[in-house]
């Protein structure tokens with residue numbers, strides 16, 4: 443589901459970029475390590491700032507990035523112009539990476555979900571797609587928003603998300619395991635337990 447205007451503003455403003463660069467990316471790096479030379483995938487790249495961090499902070503060699511929203515794809519392509527030999531941004535949905543990117547099985551060394559899967563109506567299909575395209579031993583870095591957060595009046599009033607079948611942290615981890623993605627023992631939460639941050643290994 444596309445972001446509404448409020449969320450678009452929150453996600454694309456400079457304060458969020460500072461938070462992503464100084465808080466979220468370092469947490470993910472501590473939990474899962476860097477990915478030097480990796481062929482990486484990012485689902486739901488938004489305006490492309492996370493994609494830039496995957497290259498600059500994680501050391502990925504290339505990133506294939508997709509977003510459902512054509513306006514975000516345009517913004518990401520503009521932001522990532524200087525990485526044009528390394529980054530490929532396409533419009534498409536995380537629940538069908540073959541259609542979006544022509545992605546074959548076991549293609550990527552690392553996959554990143556920076557706050558996206560809770561936006562996907564059939565979110566289990568997105569998890570299955572991440573598992574399908576990661577090679578054995580590949581790492582899935584995720585930062586997800588739980589059903590408890592989405593149920594808060596502030597979220598419901600201000601933001602648009604699918605209303606049905608959202609996940610608790612436990613349900614998300616169970617869906618990862620079900621697809622052969624083994625969550626690492628270390629993980630973090632923040633804003634109470636609204637956000638869950640972690641890494642899972644493709645078996």
Ligand SMILES: C[S@@+](CC[C@H](N)C(=O)[O-])C[C@H]1O[C@@H](n2cnc3c(N)ncnc32)[C@H](O)[C@@H]1O
Pocket residue numbers: 443444445453485486487488489490491492508509510511514534535536537555556557558561562563
């Ligand atoms: C909260 S934003 C996060 C954007 C980016 N990852 C970031 O950290 O700035 C969620 C993004 O997911 C995208 N999105 C929503 N549903 C999607 C889907 N089914 N497939 C791919 N992207 C999707 C939205 O268009 C939006 O750009």
